Amino acid sequence: MVRSPCSPGASALKKGPWTPDEDEKLIDYIKRNGHENWKALPMLAGLNRCGKSCRLRWTNYLRPDIKRGKFSEEEERVIVNLHSALGNKWSRIANHLPGRTDNEIKNFWNTHIRKKLLQMGIDPNTHKPRTDLSHFLNLSQLLGAAQFGNIASPWNNFLKLQAEATQLANIQLLRNLLQMMNTNTLTNIESNSLLGSQNPHQFRGLVNGTTISNTNEPTTISQDLVNPPVTPQVHNDFQAISKLWASCEGGFGPEGLNINGDTLSSSYGIQTEQNPLPALVSASTSPVTSIDYQTERKGDPSNYSTGTPTSTIFEAWEKLIDDDNYSSYWNDILE
DNA sequence: AACGCACCCAACCGCCAACAG
DNA sequence: GCTGTTGGCGGTTGGGTGCGT
Incomplete structure (x- = not known):
């Protein structure tokens, strides 16, 4: 006892x-x-x-070395990045933020970051786009009742809402992919550590607007991804998708994703001149964070959620693209 | 001014791992 | 190996505060 x-x-x-x-x-x-x-x-x-x-x-x-006061944007981004890799391991996250305590980070997560992620349609636990019912209800709030036209039948309305919610979840996924393209195509940062060996074929196939490859070729990191040649086609595809995204509901302004007047750009975002999209969690430019993903995982694999953030995105894509219902949907987009 | 509500965060609780005897 | 102690960690609570009505 x-x-x-x-x-x-x-x-x-x-x-x-x-x-x-x-x-x-x-x-x-x-x-x-x-x-x-x-x-x-x-x-x-x-x-x-x-x-x-x-x-x-x-x-x-x-403790004299405690840093008090508001969290900086950099700190916020580091917390999100580390949380996506470590989960609720507040003390380990705190190790990477000098002067911050695990309690303080935990409170900050629960009171600020968690809410922002939920508003963005991202599950704060998994860091994946949310597709559950509660999220759909949230999204419907964001869209506003006026958008849905005929509300004579509650079921009609429900089905419309559901379709919209699913589409928004897909848009969230698309956003993630775009950010990855953005990161790899335009900023040329540490792609090796971010991409790992996950699914370069799917990615390339999608970029080229072709059928997604499911071959069993040896999976190596595509040099096209590490240092992608910006061919006219890739460039056009990128621009097309960017335009699509820019036209999406609740799109991005220069400050990032703006929902209910609450901008979330720092945690999820790096931005480039060419493309104002916010970055993925996994696409952080922070070298510390990139290294930490690897070292932390090596240290204690049991502590992590399944898959790297990058693979999570690809897995979600794979699942989505495998769905016949969406093939024409995505073809339309990519054309 | 009074009230209710939501939010924030310091502090507590309970569990666990490491360690000593 | 067993038991008790200690420190660490993550989840939760509740008092304080600010804001809207």
């Missing part, structure tokens, strides 16, 4: 918010003696608190 240091037996100990006096005692003691033994510290410091409470107060609030 493991007993918490703050067990019921120690109920006489004070709980709740810390007073300035208690803070001062804790700081003074740790400055003079360090904090080798949290269990013994409260008594030695003259605090009527359990050791655990003291440790939390110190690590989350009183």
Whole structure:
């Protein structure tokens, strides 16, 4: 039986918010003696608190190297990137953000980033486009009731909403692909680490507007992707898709995706002069983050959600494209 | 001014892993 | 190997605060 240091037996100990006096005692003691033994510290410091409470107060609030205040856009982007790779491993994410505590990052995620992702139609847990019912309800709100015309029949309306929601989910997916094209075609950044060995054939086939290849050729990283030649056809396809995207509902302004007046560009986005689309999580230009995906995964594979962000996108594409119902849909787009 | 609501975040709770005896 | 202790972590809570009505 493991007993918490703050067990019921120690109920006489004070709980709740810390007073300035208690803070001062804790700081003074740790400055003079360090904090080798949290269990013994409260008594030695003259605090009527359990050791655990003291440790939390110190690590989350009183530590001198804590950076307080608003998170920068760079920090926000790093958090999103790391979260897409690590999940809710707040302490490990905090390791990459000097001066930020896991608690602070966790709070920031739950109160800010999570909401933004949901508004963007991205599942904050999986970092995939959302296609579930609740999301569809959200999307319908974004679209607005006026868009849907005849509302005489609730079922008609429901089916319309559902179709719209599905289309928006697809658009979200398209956006992800576009961003990847954007990243690889126009910015020429660390494509190796971002793309891994996932599905270059599918990608190339799509770019060229042809049937998606499902051959069993040896899967190597396409040099066309790593350093893609911007052939006229690729260029045209890119522009065509960009135009399509620009015409989509809730498209992007210079600041990124704007939903309900809330712009989310930093976390998901790098932007280029040629294309203002926000970037994918996986397409971060942050070298730290790119390296971290690999090193972290090597360290503890069990901690990660399935697939890299990049493969997640490709998997979603593959699934979508395999669906006969959408073949003509995408052909129309790509033509 | 009073009230209700939503949001934020410090702090707590419970679980787990590492370690010592 | 077993048991108890300790520290670390992630999830959750609830008090404080701001804002709208």
